[in-house]
Amino acid sequence: MKSLAPIIRTVLTILLALLVGGIIMQLSGKDALNAYGVLLNSAFGNPRAIANTLLTATPLIFTGLATLIAFRAGIFNVGVEGSLYVGAFAAAWVGFTFTGLPALPLIGLCFSAGALVGGLWGLIPGYLKARLRVDEIVTTIMLNYVAILFTDYLVTGPFFVPGMANAMSAQVAEQAQLPRLVERSQLNASFILALVSVIVVAWLLRRTTLGYEVKTIGSNPLFARWMGMPVARTILLVMFISGLLGGLAGAGQVLGVHYRFVSGFSRGLGFDGIVVALLGRNSPLGALLAALFLGALRNGSSTMEMFTQIPRDLIDIVIALVIFFVAVEISFGWLKRRTIAAATPEAEQKGQADGLA
Amino acid sequence: MSFLELRGIRKTYPGVLANDDISLHVEAGEIHGLVGENGAGKSTLMKLLYGMEQPDAGEIRLNGKRVMIANPQDAIRLGIGMVHQHFQLVPSLTVAENIALGAEPRYGPFLNRFRLRRQVQALSEQFGLQVDPNALVSDLPVGLQQRVEILKMLYRNARLLILDEPSAVLTPQEVESLFGVLRRLVAGGCTAIFITHKLYEIMALCTRATVLRRGRVVGTVQTVDTTPSEIARLMVGHEVEAPVITEAPADGRRRPRLEVRNLQITSGSRRATQIDLTVFGGEILGIAGVEGNGQQELVEALIGVADGVSGEVLLDGESITRVPTRTRRERGLALIPEDRQTEGLSKAMAIWENLSAGDYYQQAQGLGVLPLGQMRAMAAGLLNRFDIRATDERVGVGTLSGGNAQKVVIARELMRDPSVLVAVQPTRGLDIGAAGFVQEQLLRLRGAGVGVLLISADLDELLALSDRIAVLFNGRIVAQFPRAAATREQIGLAMAGKTMSENIL
Numbered sequence: 108m109k110s111l112a113p114i115i116r117t118v119l120t121i122l123l124a125l126l127v128g129g130i131i132m133q134l135s136g137k138d139a140l141n142a143y144g145v146l147l148n149s150a151f152g153n154p155r156a157i158a159n160t161l162l163t164a165t166p167l168i169f170t171g172l173a174t175l176i177a178f179r180a181g182i183f184n185v186g187v188e189g190s191l192y193v194g195a196f197a198a199a200w201v202g203f204t205f206t207g208l209p210a211l212p213l214i215g216l217c218f219s220a221g222a223l224v225g226g227l228w229g230l231i232p233g234y235l236k237a238r239l240r241v242d243e244i245v246t247t248i249m250l251n252y253v254a255i256l257f258t259d260y261l262v263t264g265p266f267f268v269p270g271m272a273n274a275m276s277a278q279v280a281e282q283a284q285l286p287r288l289v290e291r292s293q294l295n296a297s298f299i300l301a302l303v304s305v306i307v308v309a310w311l312l313r314r315t316t317l318g319y320e321v322k323t324i325g326s327n328p329l330f331a332r333w334m335g336m337p338v339a340r341t342i343l344l345v346m347f348i349s350g351l352l353g354g355l356a357g358a359g360q361v362l363g364v365h366y367r368f369v370s371g372f373s374r375g376l377g378f379d380g381i382v383v384a385l386l387g388r389n390s391p392l393g394a395l396l397a398a399l400f401l402g403a404l405r406n407g408s409s410t411m412e413m414f415t416q417i418p419r420d421l422i423d424i425v426i427a428l429v430i431f432f433v434a435v436e437i438s439f440g441w442l443k444r445r446t447i448a449a450a451t452p453e454a455e456q457k458g459q460a461d462g463l464a
Numbered sequence: 465m466s467f468l469e470l471r472g473i474r475k476t477y478p479g480v481l482a483n484d485d486i487s488l489h490v491e492a493g494e495i496h497g498l499v500g501e502n503g504a505g506k507s508t509l510m511k512l513l514y515g516m517e518q519p520d521a522g523e524i525r526l527n528g529k530r531v532m533i534a535n536p537q538d539a540i541r542l543g544i545g546m547v548h549q550h551f552q553l554v555p556s557l558t559v560a561e562n563i564a565l566g567a568e569p570r571y572g573p574f575l576n577r578f579r580l581r582r583q584v585q586a587l588s589e590q591f592g593l594q595v596d597p598n599a600l601v602s603d604l605p606v607g608l609q610q611r612v613e614i615l616k617m618l619y620r621n622a623r624l625l626i627l628d629e630p631s632a633v634l635t636p637q638e639v640e641s642l643f644g645v646l647r648r649l650v651a652g653g654c655t656a657i658f659i660t661h662k663l664y665e666i667m668a669l670c671t672r673a674t675v676l677r678r679g680r681v682v683g684t685v686q687t688v689d690t691t692p693s694e695i696a697r698l699m700v701g702h703e704v705e706a707p708v709i710t711e712a713p714a715d716g717r718r719r720p721r722l723e724v725r726n727l728q729i730t731s732g733s734r735r736a737t738q739i740d741l742t743v744f745g746g747e748i749l750g751i752a753g754v755e756g757n758g759q760q761e762l763v764e765a766l767i768g769v770a771d772g773v774s775g776e777v778l779l780d781g782e783s784i785t786r787v788p789t790r791t792r793r794e795r796g797l798a799l800i801p802e803d804r805q806t807e808g809l810s811k812a813m814a815i816w817e818n819l820s821a822g823d824y825y826q827q828a829q830g831l832g833v834l835p836l837g838q839m840r841a842m843a844a845g846l847l848n849r850f851d852i853r854a855t856d857e858r859v860g861v862g863t864l865s866g867g868n869a870q871k872v873v874i875a876r877e878l879m880r881d882p883s884v885l886v887a888v889q890p891t892r893g894l895d896i897g898a899a900g901f902v903q904e905q906l907l908r909l910r911g912a913g914v915g916v917l918l919i920s921a922d923l924d925e926l927l928a929l930s931d932r933i934a935v936l937f938n939g940r941i942v943a944q945f946p947r948a949a950a951t952r953e954q955i956g957l958a959m960a961g962k963t964m965s966e967n968i969l
């Protein structure tokens with residue numbers, strides 16, 4: 108019962124967002140019911156539609172996990188996007204460099220390279236936070252630009268492929284391209300890796316010393332320090348894992364969808380991870396559901412655009428509304444406390460002091 | 465007709481019947497004591513009265529009229545004010561700003577500072593609560609902060625004052641002055657409800673007292689007709705024995721277990737301290753002192769979370785000065801910190817998780833997997849052994865009553881059989897039974913050769929338990945007394961900074 112309440116609240120919030128989105132559609136002269144019908148059909152109507160929804164969800168699962176594990180430790184890592192880029196490039200580089208290797212070792216090596224490089228990228232702001240107490244929000248935002256521009260430089264400079272219209276690397280070896288799971292869809296084996304990652308992260312958080320430390324540091328860092336927990340080490344480890352998951356997201360897109368590194372290909376998949384983590388209330392299973400939901404909206408809207416008069420921008424508005432309402436709903440408890448506090452400062456810390464008085 | 469009447473009040477939390485059919489009369493102009501064991505439901509009842517929680521059943525009558533109190537604003541409108549045990553002031557604002565917060569006098573959209581200052585001044589003169597309206601709250605000692613809390617209630621015209629364990633954080637002198645203030649307020653027409661675990665305070669201050677046990681009223685007594693031990697018997701349901709203070713073990717077993725040499729902390733804006741002391745095995749060294757004279761700095765340096773420390777700390781003869789906190793704990797240092805809410809517990813986590821915080825990593829099996837079932841079972845055992853009143857070990861520490869939360873800290877720190885225990889105000893907020901239990905534990909540790917450093921503002925506790933008492937003033941140990949030679953007067957003088965070199969050992 109305790110764990111069900113947030114799910115119900117999230118679902119209600121989403122329904123509210125869909126309702127408001129529908130009103131907006133109606134006001135702009137579209138038939139909202141019809142639009143949602145088409146959307147649903149485009150997202151789940153046939154096996155191929157479902158496969159494409161899962162395909163769209165795959166990188167979001169990774170980046171959602173990457174974001175939430177940091178959130179759990181009280182680290183606001185906005186740098187998953189950067190890890191995704193450097194990880195993607197590393198995977199692509201291995202893929203087009205070691206073309207002599209057989210499929211399995213090569214794919215393993217590609218993913219390992221993506222994970223490792225993404226993780227190391229996450230360690231930079233992690234080190235700055237853990238050792239020098241530099242705020243991670245600023246550093247991770249800045250490092251995103253560095254990663255995007257640096258990988259762009261790599262494919263326009265040292266790894267430039269002549270004769271290509273866009274800035275992109277060479278193609279990865281054929282045996283490094285991930286097997287497809289469904290005909291006529293790009294859905295590929297990286298989706299399965301994403302599911303495995305959900306389980307691993309959930310297990311890590313629930314059952315291990317690291318998960319315990321993450322929870323403690325995230326809920327009361329001062330207490331963690333007084334108990335002698337290795338706070339700095341945990342921050343480093345969490346940032347490494349967060350970056351690693353970002354790197355896996357990038358590697359998955361390269362090996363399963365694009366087959367090469369394309370400059371600027373992500374367009375915010377890393378940031379979407381924040382939405383997924385928020386919507387999934389920082390739980391791995393929640394993030395999976397949130398990623399599937401967002402994947403369905405995105406995939407559905409692009410198909411919808413082809414068959415109806417409704418521009419996908421309207422669905423983007425719905426997505427934005429969902430984020431907005433969820434954010435408001437999550438802050439609501441806090442808001443309520445603030446309003447009481449305005450009249451009686453005593454209540455300000457009631458939430459914190461509850462029961463300990 | 466009573467001023468305040470509670471009838472059949474009932475309040476349940478998931479799995480807990482916190483208040484059960486409570487009926488209570490408070491007459492106008494009395495100071496009504498409210499006592500009961502930890503978790504008996506005192507704070508819950510007061511939260512209902514102050515509109516922070518809603519009762520499941522029952523009614524509240526003020527002057528015979530039934531009232532609905534949906535939130536604290538309603539309570540304030542009805543003239544009810546509350547001082548919580550943990551002060552809720554904004555440290556960066558001035559006294560006057562804190563007092564008026566949310567109800568400031570204004571010039572249009574602007575704060576009318578001039579009027580505000582005059583109002584606060586008038587108020588503090590009217591009630592004899594001297595405090596500088598322009599001082600920053602962060603600069604005030606606790607006793608004065610509490611005065612600000614009381615003024616805050618009075619500024620909102622409270623006629624019924626609720627004080628939840630107001631004396632727990634005060635020095636004896638401050639308690640005296642609080643009593644004076646309350647007596648004046650009552651003489652001026654206010655009525656007060658006063659919660660405490662110290663029964664002599666009830667005897668000294670209250671006309672009547674109501675005793676709660678496990679959510680129910682077990683009796684209301686006239687303090688003139690009763691004795692503290694009678695109240696204690698009502699509270700727990702059987703006779704209460706004071707802990708037997710045993711003598712320290714023979715000198716032969718005494719060896720230095722904790723040595724602090726020329727310890728200096730000069731970090732940031734904090735007070736520089738310079739401390740030398742030695743705690744022997746089998747003794748309790750009490751540290752007396754007004755709060756804010758270097759106690760926190762000393763504790764932070766001992767446990768290893770302070771920056772800018774020089775000097776030396778030895779544990780059983782080995783230096784731990786540059787050793788991380790975890791290693792210090794592994795070598796046998798245990799700590800009951802002053803502020804359980806921030807330093808001692810993680811409120812958002814379950815009881816069993818809090819109990820495991822010191823040794824979870826030692827229990828880990830391969831791959832860092834934690835034996836959750838085993839850890840919970842161990843926690844359940846500790847709930848039993850330390851008599852922590854909770855539904856089970858999985859509930860959040862944040863839902864525990866103040867005293868039960870404190871017992872979680874104590875259970876965690878004592879279960880490991882430490883070699884040195886640093887205990888800061890270990891019985892703060894505990895009921896007499898639990899406080900006695902903790903004191904017995906301290907004595908048991910002493911008997912087992914542990915070195916105990918007891919830091920407390922409670923002189924009675926220090927005098928009862930300590931073998932030696934050192935006085936901390938302005939970051940220095942200014943005097944040390946063996947228990948036989950220590951008197952309250954001497955210690956009090958030293959606490960106020962009057963050095964008496966002839967008494968230094």
Ligand SMILES: Nc1ncnc2c1ncn2[C@@H]1O[C@H](COP(=O)(O)OP(=O)(O)OP(=O)(O)O)[C@@H](O)[C@H]1O
Nearest residue numbers: 477482502503504505506507508863864865866867
């Ligand atoms: N928010 C809450 N959720 C669940 N249980 C709660 C909550 N607040 C209090 N309780 C439970 O209600 C009971 C009464 O708690 P309360 O805080 O009123 O005790 P108390 O008499 O003030 O004790 P203490 O002297 O230790 O402060 C306890 O068992 C406590 O665990």
Ligand SMILES: [Mg+2]
Nearest residue numbers: 464507865866
């Ligand atoms: Mg209480």
